[in-house]
Amino acid sequence: MSEESDETLLKRLAAGEERAARFLLARYLPRVLALAQRMLGSRSEAEDVAQEVFLRIWKQAARWQPGGARFSTWVHRVTSNLCIDRLRVRKSAPLEDAALIADPAPGAESRVAEAEQSARVAAALQSLPERQRLALILVHYQELGNRETAEIMDCTVEAVEALLTRARKGLKDLLLKDAAFDAPVKAVSGERQ
């Protein structure tokens, strides 16, 4: 993969270099897809979102102004917004079982337990209010700092911290209730952040 900065690749992309497009795709597609799949709980919807994100990247390349927001922040923001738009549309339609749509079927018997665990976490994530879920995905899975997460979510660092605390509490109640820990078990709050 290219070591060039995002800004350099965007300039080359604006000049019509297909290779620059390939480098940007290799750098960002796995991250965009992972964020969208964890937010939406659906691979096919995540792929649709990824296509839409890259369409915007291709169009934006020629107009990109260095010195403003970081490109990676912008990509995460666009992905997050597209996911939230889909979740809002979906609210009026019946929701599929998150555990069923969250993960592809395992290919071998030895992977069944792993896949079950993965599906369980996916379902628990889907039960969180969308902004709690987004904060947790950005910090835990995308490994972004709290400031960048706040910028993407258009809120303060303190608000990100509060969302994370509530998200993790909800997940602990759901996922660790059988483990030997001393915290009380409660249902996940249905609040919307």
Next chain:
Amino acid sequence: MSAAGLDEQRLSELLAAYGADAARWPEEEAGALAGHPDLKSKIAKERALDEMLNAFKVEAPDAALSARILAARPGREMRHGTGVWRALMSALWPEGPVWVPMGTCAAALLFGLYIGASGALTAMSSDPQTETALLSLAMADSVLEENWDE
């Protein structure tokens, strides 16, 4: 406040928000976890959740998705012309401007012409004995073989 100076209340808040992996903590507070044995059970619980969350893997994107995304790039058609020519150029050179492979072909053609022309000149200027030997070799002539028996 330095990372080492954080009180137990703040450390508990950080653990509850960011989990047990200090790599996810705010930079300025990331070093504060060490040396707090009182938080052992909280750290263990947050670590258990971190590990559970890490079990949710997402498969890498496949080649078909990448191809669809690249194919949807606006202006791609304009760079490669239209119709059959565009399809041919895209198949031959998907990496960028068409002048790159065309220039390479032209350079190769010129180099071939140069080598061919200089070879012909060398052959024309050789001495009659070499010329006869080359001619015999080219025609698989047996004259020279008979001479070897002499």
